[in-house]
Each structure stands twice: as structure tokens, then as C-alpha cells.
Amino acid sequence: SPPFTRRSAMVKDKTHINIVVIGHGNSGKSTTTGHLVYELGGIDRRVIERFEDESAEMKKCGKYAWVLDKLKSERERDIAIDIALGKFETTKYNFSVLDITVTS
Template identity: 65%
Template sequence: MDNKEKVRINIVVIGQANSGKSTTTAHLLYKLGGIGKDVIERLEKEAYEANWPSFKYAWVLDKLKGERERGATIDISMSKFETNKYNCTVIDAPGHREYIRNMINYWWF
């Protein structure tokens, strides 16, 4: 099936702060083959060295220095992957009240 025949799926992951949105989303992307094992191994090492060992998956999406220092998503991040039938876009949104404006501004424009 070529790209013209594939169904497009857009997913936005929203929820309460510290509920595991980034971790779950990145783990799903990894399991579906959208992220290589080498990337996860590198981030696992970086997260351990930064004393955030459980954030290896979250750091796939949380790339900003401030996000990694605070342990919280500040801005949206978008990832794409495809399967035999679907072209998928996944957007990870911030959950903290002070950063929700970033998500709203993204969708407004």
C-alpha cells in the first residue's frame, strides 16, 4: 500500500501533569519501531547520569534543556511513524497548568 492509500491518523496525548504522557507515548513509538534501540540506550544512560533514570522514554520527546531539568513537558512535541495501513502523527502535549498555553497557541495558529 503506498502513502496515497494509507489512512492518516492524528493523535494528541493530553492529560494531568505527571501522569506519564511522554513516557507512555515514547514507549509506544519505540514498540512500533518509530524509535531505535540505540536511541533508547543512549537516553537511558543520559537520564541515569542526570539522576532521572525513569525518564529514558520521556526524553525521546522532552528534548528541551528546561524539560529535562524540571522533569516536565514544556512545549508540544510531534512524532510521525507509519504502518502498512496508516500514516500516524502523535503529538505529546504539556500537562502542567503553566505550560498548557503552549499547546493552545500551537493549535490556534
């Protein structure tokens, strides 16, 4: 599961927000969604820094995309090939994030 999954800590009386991002491969869905998760506090800065180091070693630019792109093949090819689901919370909201790659 993605590193930002925090299902056990979710409080039921918070408002639940579902975010679904749908688009073609390599259109920036995972990067945008990962950045949103980071900005909302759903993933620790140290994890993003680790992703940044690992992606630099592979000569890829995936620090935010890697929040959702968890398969090695996705990271190597710089493209999401699966549906990614993650859950995280802020002080007011519970979020579910779904990142879907479509083909024409």
C-alpha cells in the same frame, strides 16, 4: 524535531492515525507516548539506549519520555513544558503524535 520524525519517507496511500495525549504535567503522557512510539517501531532501540544512559547520568528516569521531551529544561526538570509533535510510520500506517501539557 524528535528523533523519530520520518516525514520524507511517509507513503501517502497508508492510513493516517492521529494520536493526541492531553493531561497535567508529570502525569506520564510523554513516557506513555514515547513507549508507544518505541513499541510501534517509530524509534530505534539504540536511541532509546542512549536516552537511558543520558537519563541515568542525570539521575532521571526519562528514556521513553525523552522521545518527545526534547528541550534540555524538560529533561532536567522531568516535566514536559511544551507541546510535542512527532511523526513516524509503520508498514501499514502513518502516525502523528501530539503530547499536550495542560494547567488547571
